[in-house]
Amino acid sequence: MKSPVRIAVVGAGPGGLMCARILQRHGIEVTVYDADASVTARDPGGTLDLHADSGQIAMQDAGLLAEFMALARLEDQAKSRLDHHGNVLHAFAPGAEDAAAPEIDRGQLRALLAAHVAPGTVRWGHRLTEAVPLGGGRHRLEFGGGRSAEADLLIGADGAWSRVRPLLSDAVPAYSGVSFIDVRFDDVEHRHPEIAALVGDGHMFANDGQGRAIIAQRNSDGRIRAYLGLRTGLDWPERAGLDLADAAAVGRYLLGEYGHWAAELQALLTGTDGGYVNRPLHALPAPLTWEHTPGVTLLGDAAHLMSPFGGFGANFALLDGAELGRAIAEEPTADAAIRRYEEVMLPRSGRHATGANDALARFFATGDFALAQVPDPEAEHQRYREAAEDYRRDRAAAPGSAAVG
Template identity: 60%
Template sequence: MTTSPRIAIVGGGPAGLMCARVLQGHGFQPAVYDADAAVDSRDPGGSLDLHADAGQIALEDAGLLDAFLALSRMEGQAKSRRDHHGTVLAEFTPAEGDEAAPEIDRGQLRSMLYEHLAPGTVHWGHKLVRATPLGDGTHRLEFANGASAEADLVIGADGVWSPVRRLLTDAVPQYFGVHFLDARFDDVDTRHPEVAAIVGEGHMFSTDGDGRAVIVQRNSNGVVRGHIAFRAELDWHVTAGVDLTDREAIRSHLLREFSEWSAVMRPLITGNDGDYVQRSFWALPAPLTWDHVPGVTLIGGAAHLMAPFGGHGTNLALLDGAELAHAIKKESSLDDAVARYESAMFPRSGELAVSSNTALKRFFATTSPDAPHLPPDHAREHQNYQTRAAEYRRRQAENEQ
């Protein structure tokens, strides 16, 4: 594409920032609009792993792989599985040189992407309230702060409750019936040695087989973050009479709910620093597709919000952003670029969304004695990431010829 289309990216998370970075590398000047006041104005969550066959490919395309590797934690790939009594059921330690899925804090990833954009690219404090088609594929964007903009292409990178999505589909996220209470442990090796010993260098997953789980993970700077997970209705705290602003009331409730868990595991549930953060899990219908609408498309969670099992969400979001930017460069029109991008994104994200959503539902269903939840083969999983990465690069090279 030789002209300079007006490209508006709604959402300054990993997907939107990656798309903007690759577009700028191709000579385009996109504008990113985000509701947050600044890149670090809210807690973005814990740690995530970037896979060799998705997130790392996007980072390499953006010229940021070395910057990512400098921040990431190879040792964070370690994983263990315990039962609710603390007995180790399975362990995985990454081999020397294994870079298939290193960990990085979400905040570090977002800041890294933002810092490698041209100054002024991201317009903070711009919450989209309305996107109106103007004809010929152009749209008018109106923001809560009174600002407005017009664009030849609107890219919805605006996550769970995406206003941009409404231009393409009536699909809305559905609640999975699972709640997480986020817990945080600071200066863990000194202040919480029992937690440090359980979590190790990476990630620890524990379940009682009755729909309750504790998932804890090393972050940077001596922090461990965890999720206390259980099946519940959205208003569980109302039914249970629990004040979500009262940390001790929540702890008392969790001690009752997790009463069968051993004393070894209870510090993960009740020993956290600071308040619990309530999260509920939602997903879009999968596989999700839509008919082409001129001048608009979706990337990341706005396109394929899925369960967190497998860690595919952010990886796909980064790859979406990079691939859409490449398509805009290669195709002669924005319509052709969007069609090229969506034709690859739909089957890839649909397959992973179905498998991730199914895995979460099965996991949090009551486990019968003859159908235990077997831990994944992480060594094979890492091999598969590397194999698929090589296949992706081979296809990419063939398409360039």
């Protein structure tokens, strides 16, 4: 941009940190505000895969692709699909050179990005309570504890329950009808060898056609996390009379819910090393759009919270951050940068969010679940590679574009 502006990013998740990293690589100052006390203040969740056509492109733009690959687990791209009797319906093992969608723990990715923004960029412990328009595209940010700041360009990267989104849209996340119960098993090769053998490398998916599923995934450091999926009401713990801190009671409840499942799969229901964490799945309306508003935009879950099926959420958060950062660096004004960014981001996220939300509904539908409905991992990987080539080619052909790297 031709004139300096005060840029504020709310949210130090992967998308917000990526945006800050790209801006700083172009010599542009930015401040990131986050409610967490530090980058390691809370459990960041499990693992995610970075796709060649989105997350990896962003990491390359950030100059961090080699650092990502040093942490990534190519072998954990493996996937197996089972029925609830334990029969393997389909299995995929990646080739030795397959890097289309390698896995990395969410906490590792966030820490990697946080370590590569300038010291002092992130103001930890700043929980946004309200963003107040001041006119001319400027906003005042009100934080807990009576603190405040002003910004000429406000970027909402503050997740599902964004405090910035109301400036652009009255849309709010809706409950999908599916809740995941997050469980964790540590040092699995020694302490839980039967679970280690069942899951193998990568991910294991199983469902029963009755609104019950188990999705288990390898994480780093010998850990497996599993998500016990239930099509149920949002208030299911209260209706079941459960205190989620009472592990024994929750385990008995789950054994009842999954009573018709094979014993080897039921092993994932009890004996956890981290208790039980209820994670109801919410999504924004899709496709979600808004009228262009000077001085403010959104990225990641704040813009397009969607089902986790397909793994698009984190990948597009990273790509959003990289594309917005480049647009700010390359366009003459913040307003032009927002327009350029939203013209690409909104249709892309709307299309993929619609597909991801539909996939969740199908996977947890009652009745027969046809294997043909499940994406083939090998075909997916080929699409990621081809789409990455298309992205780079189209970008290189765009007037005034900078090379990826």
